[in-house]
Amino acid sequence: MEKIQITLDINNKPYDVRVYPNDTLLEVLRDELDLTGSKESCGEGVCGSCTVHMDGKPVRSCLTLALEAVGSKIKTVEGLASGEDLSDLQQSFIDHGAVQCGFCTPGMLMSADALLNVNPRPDEKTIRKALAGNICRCTGYAKIVEAVAHAGNPQDHCPDCKTGSKTVSKTKE
């Protein structure tokens, strides 16, 4: 089995890399390209800590071969900030205490970012559904849901954070 030369388009930058057919996208990101933001936890599709975007859609990078990612636009958690400037969503996670140990955070951010890109003002039910594939063992989820709702609705007043937003809008059943 030989390595194959490929180019991956990650965070709008081309990366030339040689991979084995059995390398997952997650392994190539972390071990070959030093993009260690995406985390491996379960390695079998359950936890969501490895979530990245492929062509704007959230996917598990631990269950995606690097070879299958050729030709797609990949976005990882490193692609959220511009330089030292965090994205609104990242800042909102900090402001709302949505990060504890932080291991689930990159995956949570990518699932939330995918949601906000198609639905900038999601209600609680929609947020919970979009994040349902991401497991967090620390926060109890409430803070994460609030952080996403805030990032989606920054104009609303929020007593909890500096940037000024509100707590989550309850779903109308």
Added chain:
Amino acid sequence: MRLPRFDYLEPANLEETLDLLSTHRDDVKILAGGTDLLVRMKKGLLKPKKLISLKALDELSYIKEENGVIKIGSRTSLSDIIHSNLIQKKAEALFQACEKIGAVTIQHCRGTIGGNILQDNRCHHYNQSEFHRSGRQACHKDGGKICYARDEADRCNSTCQSDGATALMAIGANLTLAQKGGERTVDLDNFYTTDGIMPFAMESHELLKEIAIPIQGAKSAYKRLAYRSAIDYPIVCAGVLLKPSDTDKNKIADARIVVGAMGRAPLFLAKASSSLKGKNLTDKDAFKNAADISMNSAAPFAVHNVGATLEYRCDMVFEMVFQALEQAAIAVKK
């Protein structure tokens, strides 16, 4: 967790894919979304020498209606199915099932309907790490001669936990299987073997090409039970179809009840289904009776191998079937 080694093949079209399948047969596996296959490979449950990726086969990704039949290409993603107006309106059970599969980020964008139907059966004695399995004798499905789930079983009773297959069987779907130089069509009802080691009556050089659903002027519904509402596989599920009579819209002309995650394949329950013929759509007792018959008919097929006690799962067959019938009846009346 590393994947075992394999060669990766990326055919450009269906013809090339069928050529490769006929050349390599048992040495290859098809890679669609990989959300079932790659997990099993990581656990060392199978080690194909080669994977054939369907990545370039956009020709297998479509949803269309033709002559009263809904046709779905096997590589269509679950997310395309969920967002299809046609499926939402005319194949309700399939829509409701796909929506519940795993979680948005696991299956919906990469997972395909073909891979969903053809995902391997599961068993909590078998779907374990290589390390876990190395500590004891191999079971039938792992190449050995015993079964941990049912004493003295001469065959594997692993469970089919496919949400999609259960819903599709309820709405009377059939599959088109292609191989080099030919095609055949098989009803989902007749697609399963009686052994969980290889649950599908399909050859290694065949490819699932299309799923066809007849539109029958009926309404369908799907209910499932899992530990968590996302991520987890169903431990019981039910798909039902209710067809109203042409002469009296309040009467049931025909019904199909299918129970999933209770056996080696989704179970079409003929006795429970026919008990509804001629009954009124508002007849709750008839629904309860059908749910009761379903429970009794499905119970002997199930073994304790997908979490929760067997007794609980059997009891819940009643609930899933009853709820699905109620939901389908409401849809017919609308």
